Amino acid sequence: MRNKEPIWLKIIRILLACLFLFSxxxxxxDPVNFGITMNDYFVSFGMGFLHPLAQFAAVCAILCxxxxxxxxxxxxxxxxxxxxxxxxxxxxxxxxxxLAVAEYLEVHHIHDFGVVKDCGCFGQAVKxxxxxxxxxxxxxxxxxxxxxxxxxxxxxxxxxxxGQWIAVAVFAAIAVLFQLHCIRHLPLIxxxxxxxxxxxxxxxxxxxxxxVMFIYxxxxxxxxxxxxxxxxxSQSDDFYENYDYVDRIDSIIKDIVRAKIDGFNMLDExxxxxxxxxxxxxxxxxxxxxxxxxxxxxxxKGVEKAKKLAADCAAKDVAFVAVSxxxxxxxxxxxxxxxxxxxxxxxxxxxxxxxxxxxxAVRSNPGIILFEKGVVxxxxxxxxxxxTCVK
Numbered sequence: 001m002r003n004k005e006p007i008w009l010k011i012i013r014i015l016l017a018c019l020f021l022f023s024x025x026x027x028x029x030d031p032v033n034f035g036i037t038m039n040d041y042f043v044s045f046g047m048g049f050l051h052p053l054a055q056f057a058a059v060c061a062i063l064c065x066x067x068x069x070x071x072x073x074x075x076x077x078x079x080x081x082x083x084x085x086x087x088x089x090x091x092x093x094x095x096x097x098x099l100a101v102a103e104y105l106e107v108h109h110i111h112d113f114g115v116v117k118d119c120g121c122f123g124q125a126v127k128x129x130x131x132x133x134x135x136x137x138x139x140x141x142x143x144x145x146x147x148x149x150x151x152x153x154x155x156x157x158x159x160x161x162x163g164q165w166i167a168v169a170v171f172a173a174i175a176v177l178f179q180l181h182c183i184r185h186l187p188l189i190x191x192x193x194x195x196x197x198x199x200x201x202x203x204x205x206x207x208x209x210x211x212v213m214f215i216y217x218x219x220x221x222x223x224x225x226x227x228x229x230x231x232x233x234s235q236s237d238d239f240y241e242n243y244d245y246v247d248r249i250d251s252i253i254k255d256i257v258r259a260k261i262d263g264f265n266m267l268d269e270x271x272x273x274x275x276x277x278x279x280x281x282x283x284x285x286x287x288x289x290x291x292x293x294x295x296x297x298x299x300x301k302g303v304e305k306a307k308k309l310a311a312d313c314a315a316k317d318v319a320f321v322a323v324s325x326x327x328x329x330x331x332x333x334x335x336x337x338x339x340x341x342x343x344x345x346x347x348x349x350x351x352x353x354x355x356x357x358x359x360x361a362v363r364s365n366p367g368i369i370l371f372e373k374g375v376v377x378x379x380x381x382x383x384x385x386x387x388t389c390v391k
Contacts (some may be wrong), residue, residue: 003155012143013072013154016085019140020069024175026123027062030187031179032363034058036356037120043352044114059179064088066175067168072147075157076164082151089137089144092121096134103130114352124191185381186363193261194361194369194376201374203264203357204275206257212250216243263355266323266345269332274345278321279374286390287371288313290322292344293359295334302366302382303338309368310342313389320389322366323347325358 005013027034032055039054050057068088071081102115119133128136147154157164182188194200213226219242226249227235266275278287290306292298306322313320322344324331331344347358362369364381370390371377380386 003153005154006150009147009150009153013147016140016143016147017069017073020065020085021073023122024062024066024069026125027058027120028066028175028179029182029189030123030191030363031055031058031062031183032187033124033360034062034120036359037116037118040116044116055183059176059183062179063172063175067171070171071168074167075154076159076167078154078156079151082148082154085144086148089141093134093137093141096130096137099130100134125189182363184383186367186379186384192360192363194379196376196378199375200279200371201276201281202260204279204374205259205262205265205273206276206280207273210250210252212248214248215246217246218243261355261357263347263349264357265347266321267348268343268345269328274321274343278319279371281374283371284373286318286377288318288320288389289369289371290320290342290344290366291358291362291364291369292322292324292326292366293356294365295324295326295330298334298365299382302364302385303340305382305385306366306368307338307340308387309385309389310340312387314341316389316391318389318391321345323358325349325356 035055035058038058038061039051042048042050042054064084065088068081068084071077072085096119099115099119102113103117105111106113106115115130117130118127119130121128121133121136157167159167178188190196193203212229214229214232215224215226216239217224224246225243264275265273266278267273277283278289288309290310292303310320320342322340322342323346324334324344325347326334328346331346334340335344349356349358359365361367362379362381364383366382367380368382368385369376369379
């Protein structure tokens, strides 16, 4: 006769399973982001050489979490799942304890560990500090231990042993295929600040607006006139014969507006910033921006597709530009090597601290965002680049 699971234990088991499934889903919809988080952990712990394995490690971690959640929810190999939960939670309990302590020491300027500030346990859906994450794990490890201690009171599913392992294989296949789709294209759910429909002008510094007045004096009666640059340009040659230049007055008519998150620039080879000029509420023309955060990792096939789209945009007089975090020297070499005939602007960042706004804007290298009046109208991973642009 099968043991009947106590109702209180069933509630704890289901809630614990649902939490694991929710946690895995929020990361699986954007596995590239969790790969970035894994790489941040590697760098933080002095293992930056593992960078090539960061995305693989992220996929495996999400896979394990999802499979364990399904096993616990559907009572598949409960004893094994209970051990998995205990090991999983114990590891992250100790890890987040260290992160919380390390961050405390950093905040109080005792020692700089280069600690990761966001654990990424719920992807970008729910952001938590290291202390909040640790306290969450303090709470979660209690039901984990309860389920582990009482695991023999939870009967396995009525499936045969083979059937249960087949179910585990199906869970794993779902997790892997779902993540691969989101990696090859774009996140199923976009939690970034640059998602479709978002106004991103707040992330771009708006320069101060100046008014320049030119003062000219009449050669006959010494009367003075003040003219704007546009008014001056419209004057006939007779004006300059009758008036002498005296002075100019520069005044600020609108103060500089700082970006909500400082760090997004589009600098040309002379250091001039074109970000606000291109991405603003006043620009009602379509604007395609090609994002290539690291030119050494940019997919060549994506660049070729971007060149074809840029050519179509040029034929239709639609703006097409690019932006990269790579150095101006790397950009110049890349432009020449790939025969690019559109501007590639430079976004300088701290390679350790960021903010990595070019990398985070679109989960693809390269990727494209279509703007109109400062609003994200659409975005594509390089595999899905359109062949023609909108007019």
